[in-house]
Amino acid sequence: MSIPGWEPPADIFHSGGKWFVKMELAGIYPDDFSIAHSGNKLLIHGRRKDRIHNKNLLYHSMEIIYSRFERVIELPFVIDGSSLCWVYRDGMLLIKLEQA
Amino acid sequence: MNSNENLLPLLPIKEMVLFPHMQHPLVVGRPRSIAAVENALLSEEKTLIVVTQKDSSIENPQQEELYSIGTRALVRKMERLPNNSIGLSLRGLERVKIKNVDFTEEYLQANFSVVPLPTDESDEIEALHRQVLEQATQLDALMSDRWFGGILPQLLQSVEEPLDHVFLLCSVLNLDVKQQQDILETSSRLQALKLMHEYLNHEILILGMQQDIAKQAAANVTQEQRQYMLRRQLEEIQKELGEKTPEQAEIEILRNKLNEAKLPAPAKKVANKELERLQRLPSAAQDYQLTYAYLELLIELPWKKSTKHKLDLNEARQILDADHFDLEKIKDRIIEHLAIYKLNPKTRGAILCFVGGPGVGKTSLGASIAKALGREFERISLGGLHDEAELRGHRRTYIGAMPGRIIQAIRRRGVNNPLIMLDEVDKLGHDYRGDPAAALMEILDPAQNVNFHDNYLDLDFDLSKVFFVATANTLETIPRPLLDRMEIIRLSGYTEEEKIEIAKRYLVPRQIKDVNLPVEKIGIPDDVLQEVIRHYTREAGVRELERQIAAIVRKTAVEFADGRKEPVTIQLNQLANILGAERFSVEKMRQNLSTGVSIGLAWTEAGGDVLFIESVLIPNGSGLTLTGQLGDVMKESAQAAQSYIWSRADALGIPAEKFNNSGFHIHVPAGAIPKDGPSAGVTIATSLISLITEKRVRNDTAMTGEITLSGLVLPVGGIKEKVLAARRAGLLRIILPKANSKDLDELADEVRQEIEFILVSHLDEVFAAAIDNQ
Numbered sequence: 001m002s003i004p005g006w007e008p009p010a011d012i013f014h015s016g017g018k019w020f021v022k023m024e025l026a027g028i029y030p031d032d033f034s035i036a037h038s039g040n041k042l043l044i045h046g047r048r049k050d051r052i053h054n055k056n057l058l059y060h061s062m063e064i065i066y067s068r069f070e071r072v073i074e075l076p077f078v079i080d081g082s083s084l085c086w087v088y089r090d091g092m093l094l095i096k097l098e099q100a
Numbered sequence: 101m102n103s104n105e106n107l108l109p110l111l112p113i114k115e116m117v118l119f120p121h122m123q124h125p126l127v128v129g130r131p132r133s134i135a136a137v138e139n140a141l142l143s144e145e146k147t148l149i150v151v152t153q154k155d156s157s158i159e160n161p162q163q164e165e166l167y168s169i170g171t172r173a174l175v176r177k178m179e180r181l182p183n184n185s186i187g188l189s190l191r192g193l194e195r196v197k198i199k200n201v202d203f204t205e206e207y208l209q210a211n212f213s214v215v216p217l218p219t220d221e222s223d224e225i226e227a228l229h230r231q232v233l234e235q236a237t238q239l240d241a242l243m244s245d246r247w248f249g250g251i252l253p254q255l256l257q258s259v260e261e262p263l264d265h266v267f268l269l270c271s272v273l274n275l276d277v278k279q280q281q282d283i284l285e286t287s288s289r290l291q292a293l294k295l296m297h298e299y300l301n302h303e304i305l306i307l308g309m310q311q312d313i314a315k316q317a318a319a320n321v322t323q324e325q326r327q328y329m330l331r332r333q334l335e336e337i338q339k340e341l342g343e344k345t346p347e348q349a350e351i352e353i354l355r356n357k358l359n360e361a362k363l364p365a366p367a368k369k370v371a372n373k374e375l376e377r378l379q380r381l382p383s384a385a386q387d388y389q390l391t392y393a394y395l396e397l398l399i400e401l402p403w404k405k406s407t408k409h410k411l412d413l414n415e416a417r418q419i420l421d422a423d424h425f426d427l428e429k430i431k432d433r434i435i436e437h438l439a440i441y442k443l444n445p446k447t448r449g450a451i452l453c454f455v456g457g458p459g460v461g462k463t464s465l466g467a468s469i470a471k472a473l474g475r476e477f478e479r480i481s482l483g484g485l486h487d488e489a490e491l492r493g494h495r496r497t498y499i500g501a502m503p504g505r506i507i508q509a510i511r512r513r514g515v516n517n518p519l520i521m522l523d524e525v526d527k528l529g530h531d532y533r534g535d536p537a538a539a540l541m542e543i544l545d546p547a548q549n550v551n552f553h554d555n556y557l558d559l560d561f562d563l564s565k566v567f568f569v570a571t572a573n574t575l576e577t578i579p580r581p582l583l584d585r586m587e588i589i590r591l592s593g594y595t596e597e598e599k600i601e602i603a604k605r606y607l608v609p610r611q612i613k614d615v616n617l618p619v620e621k622i623g624i625p626d627d628v629l630q631e632v633i634r635h636y637t638r639e640a641g642v643r644e645l646e647r648q649i650a651a652i653v654r655k656t657a658v659e660f661a662d663g664r665k666e667p668v669t670i671q672l673n674q675l676a677n678i679l680g681a682e683r684f685s686v687e688k689m690r691q692n693l694s695t696g697v698s699i700g701l702a703w704t705e706a707g708g709d710v711l712f713i714e715s716v717l718i719p720n721g722s723g724l725t726l727t728g729q730l731g732d733v734m735k736e737s738a739q740a741a742q743s744y745i746w747s748r749a750d751a752l753g754i755p756a757e758k759f760n761n762s763g764f765h766i767h768v769p770a771g772a773i774p775k776d777g778p779s780a781g782v783t784i785a786t787s788l789i790s791l792i793t794e795k796r797v798r799n800d801t802a803m804t805g806e807i808t809l810s811g812l813v814l815p816v817g818g819i820k821e822k823v824l825a826a827r828r829a830g831l832l833r834i835i836l837p838k839a840n841s842k843d844l845d846e847l848a849d850e851v852r853q854e855i856e857f858i859l860v861s862h863l864d865e866v867f868a869a870a871i872d873n874q
Contacts, residue, residue: 003121005147005174005191049144059141062178067145067193 004045004070012073019097021073026091027051027064035086035095037079042095045070108172109136109148110201110208114156117280118171119267120192120217121259129185132160135207137178137186146175149196149210152277163201169215169285172196195284217263218288228293229262235300236269242307262289266296273303347383351375354395361399367559371398394496397503397557402510406517406565407475411442416472423468424461425602426594429846430454433589434469451544453525453570456591459641462571465591466521475567476518478509483524488534491543493556503556506543506563517565525582526572537579544568544585592820593640593708595848596828600629607646614650615657622656623669624649631675634828635682640708640821652678693799696791698870700768700783701804701826701834702775703818708825710802713780713787714767721763728768731776737807738766741785744811744863745792752867754792764788779816781807782835785863786870796872801858802826803835803870811863815839820846827855835860835869 010023023044025033033046048066075097083098111133118124128134140148151170153161177189200211233256240252252272256265270280279299286292338345344352358371374391381388416438420431437452452469454462463479470477485491493504503511509520528537542548549563570586572578594602604626609619632652637644655678656668670678693699696715701708718725724742726735742764749756766784768775782805790797804822806814815837823844826834832854836844838861844852858869 003193005145005193006176047145050146051144055142057142058138059178060180062141062146062175065146065174065176067147067174 005067006065006069007071008044008069010071010073012075017098019075019099021095021097023071023093023095024091025069025088025093028088028091028093030088033069033093035084037081037084037097040075040078042073042075042079042097043070044073044093044095106213107202107209107211108143109140110170110198110210111136111140111148111150111173112153112161112166112208113150114153115277117152117270117277117284118150118173118190118192119270119284120171120195121261121264122267122271123176123189123191124271126188126190127181127185128188129183130159132207134186135205137175137188139205139207140175141178147172147193148175149173149198149212150190150192151198151210152281154277156277163198166198166201167281167285168198169281170196170198170210170212171284172212172214218286218292220288220290222290225262225290225293228290228297229265232262232265232269232293232296232300235297235304236265239300239304239307242304242311263292266292269296269300273299275299348379350392351379354378354392354399357399358395362404363398364403367398367403370559371395374398390496394556397507397511398559400511400514401507401557401561402514402516403561405515407515411438411473413439413442416469419472420465420468423471424465425605426598427461427465427591430465430589430591434465437587438469438473451568451570451586453572453586453588454591455572455575455588457573457593457640459639459643459646460591460593461641462591463521463523466519466569466571469567469569470519473519473567476513476515477521478513478518479521479523480505480509481523482536482540483527484529485536486529486531488536488539489555491536491539493554495555496558501556504554506552507554507557507561510561510563510566516562517567519567519569522568522570524572525570526574526577528577537582541582541585544570544582592818592846593824594642595824595851596630596633597848597850599633599642599645600626602642603629603633603645603649607642607649608653611646611650611653615653617657617660621660621667622653623667624652625669625672628670628672628675631672632679636679637683648679693797695794695796696787698783698787698790698797699799699802699831700780701802701822703777703779703821708818708821708823710825710829710831711768711775711780713783714769715784715787715791716765717758717791718763718765720761723763725763725765726767727765729775730768733778734768734776734780737778737781738784740807740809741781741788744807744809745785745788747809748811752789752793758792764791777816778806778814779804779818781805782813782860782863782866786866789867790871793871797870798833798872800831801833801835801870802829802831803866805835805837805840805860805866807863813837813860813862813866819843823847823851823855827851832856833858833869835866837861 008023008025010021013020013022021042021044025046025048027050028046028048032049033044036043045068047068048064050064050066077099080098080100084095085097086093086095088094111128113126116124118126128137136148140146149170150173151166151168154165154167155161158165171192172194173190173192175188176191177187179187181187195215195217196212197215198210198212202209202211236256237253243252255268259265259268266283270283279295283292283295286295335345337343355375358368358375363371374395378388378391378395381391413435417431417435420434424431434452454465456462466479467477489504491504491506493507494501502508506520510516510518522540525540528540530536543552543563546564549566551560552563553560575583575588603624608622608624612619612622629649632648633645636648639645652670656670659668676682696717698713700711700713702711703709724739726738730738745752745754766787768780782803785807786797786803789795802822804816804819806816808814819836819840820843823834833856835858838859841859844857858865860866860869
């Protein structure tokens with residue numbers, strides 16, 4: 001298993017017993033990432049593929065990181081798997097979850 | 101993954117290894133590498149294969165010049181740099197094995213398979229891992245001055261995996277490519293840890309040594325400072341105890357020498373005064389060195405030291421005979437001089453001055469006299485000397501002042517009665533800096549040189565015990581007063597026979613010895629020597645002859661160096677091969693002299709020479725034209741010759757209209773050489789008579805002599821040289837002034853027998869002897 005090329009930044013916040021993990025994951029197709037959980041850990045991994053290119057391009061510079069990403073987020077509680085759901089909008093992934 | 105996906109752009113890198121999990125900046129400049137990066141960026145995932153070159157000096161490596169294990173890396177960042185290269189930030193993703201490299205595109209592409217990193221576990225791995233981390237901490241302490249000093253433990257804490265630690269350490273240590281590649285290619289974690297353990301040990305050892313060396317250097321510096329402090333303290337203590345510093349010891353040595361040196365009273369007084377002054381001066385002062393040098397001169401000068409006189413006239417004669425061939429008259433004269441000196445050492449006889457052409461043996465005569473007298477010999481060349489201070493020294497107030505040549509010579513010889521040879525007194529110059537000839541007068545005058553005053557010495561030094569001998573090529577340029585103080589001894593040139601004898605006795609053996617061969621190995625017969633003298637040299641002395649003999653000996657010595665054993669005798673016919681074509685041809689008699697041409701003899705600095713005087717009649721011209729760089733005296737004697745002939749036209753049977761209606765032109769070749777003196781008078785007169793009477797001059801007769809308006813023939817100088825020149829040219833009749841008959845005694849017997857001398861006192865006798873009446 002190769003190591004990830006990058007780790008997306010994430011915000012974690014909660015409100016009235018509900019926890020939210022918001023992740024900046026622009027340019028990623030829903031098929032290209034997956035969310036898993038185990039105990040108090042939340043694992044988000046996937047790939048950002050550069051689909052806006054053709055063979056005639058010549059890069060002048062590059063700063064966006066593509067390829068495989070992976071992020072393990074430790075929460076202060078054991079996750080209730082059944083409560084976990086997510087929404088991806090405007091390049092942001094928002095995961096909702098609750099304490100088991 | 102299918103095989104197509106396993107084809108990625110390949111980026112060869114130099115002098116580093118990119119490990120999986122490690123992030124590394126990289127600058128890429130090679131066109132093929134830039135193309136590889138650009139193509140990698142056109143893929144969805146922006147990855148490429150990075151592999152290290154085995155030899156970093158290769159610009160376009162082939163597959164076998166690359167390691168086969170590399171890393172698949174993600175391009176996290178890329179920017180163009182100003183010099184057409186690109187900057188990358190790479191992160192190693194996984195270890196790969198390169199199966200095949202595709203060289204067909206403008207960039208390299210690699211077919212690869214992933215080689216997962218080992219994951220073996222054991223207690224030994226755990227132990228080694230801890231040991232490596234321990235070593236890393238140790239290393240970090242040693243490296244505290246480097247940029248990663250202090251942060252290494254932090255870096256290591258950021259990961260847990262042993263292999264990641266090893267990879268991280270690889271980028272910190274000074275490892276070479278092979279060592280890093282070994283880690284990358286490791287088949288087990290154990291092996292990687294073992295390697296790293298070894299590398300770290302080595303690194304710690306080296307760093308430890310480095311620090312030891314640095315500490316030692318620092319210790320040396322403080323040691324020097326300590327010694328300096330101690331010395332200063334010692335000086336203070338010595339002062340306190342009244343002991344001597346090195347300078348004081350130096351002065352003490354000088355004082356002891358001074359006491360032993362037996363200086364005359366005035367010199368002693370000055371020396372003591374200077375010594376007092378020296379003691380008060382700090383040793384760093386410039387004056388200290390100057391005063392010290394002056395005191396040394398005072399001490400070293402031989403105020404009272406002389407060599408014992410050894411004046412055995414017989415022995416002196418033997419030495420002169422052994423060193424010089426013939427020159428009987430000169431040797432007699434020298435012996436006379438020495439005899440007087442022996443009878444009364446107090447008489448201050450005249451200074452001997454040898455005058456003669458180059459190479460006639462003036463300088464070596466001086467050396468022989470020194471040997472005969474048992475004196476030290478010192479030669480001072482005065483040629484081109486034009487500053488009085490060279491002889492008399494500079495006053496000590498000038499920077500770089502030195503004693504004059506005379507005092508220096510005496511100091512060098514270490515006795516106050518050496519024989520000093522003043523070479524080339526005729527070539528003294530003089531300019532605004534003074535006239536060295538005037539200084540010489542003081543030096544050479546026995547009445548004055550008892551108290552010779554050198555400006556540097558600033559004390560009188562007694563030169564009266566010094567035996568001065570001077571040499572000159574000519575007397576004309578020597579100032580009259582100086583000439584008066586010297587006794588002139590002329591060394592005229594040598595005859596051919598004498599030269600052969602000198603060559604056989606001195607020159608040939610000397611040259612053969614010079615090439616370190618036994619004398620009998622090279623034989624040069626008389627006829628060869630004669631040929632060399634006639635056709636390869638033209639001189640009064642034997643200097644050029646010696647040079648030619650040296651050339652012959654040198655060329656012959658080559659054969660001996662090549663292993664020849666039996667002696668060589670030089671043959672006449674070999675000469676052209678050895679010395680080249682003849683340099684000089686003997687002045688050939690002009691076979692038929694036309695009317696108006698007569699043969700004269702000239703005296704030059706290099707000996708004698710034969711010259712032809714030509715005159716022609718210019719119809720409808722007038723007056724007398726003289727050409728050939730003639731001096732005033734020579735022109736006047738030409739006019740005198742003309743006037744005498746014209747005045748006696750009737751008696752000589754010359755028709756008056758002949759010179760009433762025509763001019764005359766007299767020319768003396770060679771036109772470029774200046775000529776002067778009255779001795780061509782008879783020759784010019786003979787030339788004119790021959791022209792007017794239309795009778796030829798005899799072609800075997802040379803002549804010399806000054807004339808007066810009444811037709812008298814007066815004596816001239818340089819007879820010996822002129823006779824030798826005529827003989828060289830094959831002229832066997834010579835017309836000479838009667839008053840010169842005494843000079844013929846100087847000639848060797850064979851010359852006197854060979855040549856017919858016609859001694860004349862009047863021009864009419866000259867005409868009778870010279871004009872061919874047939």
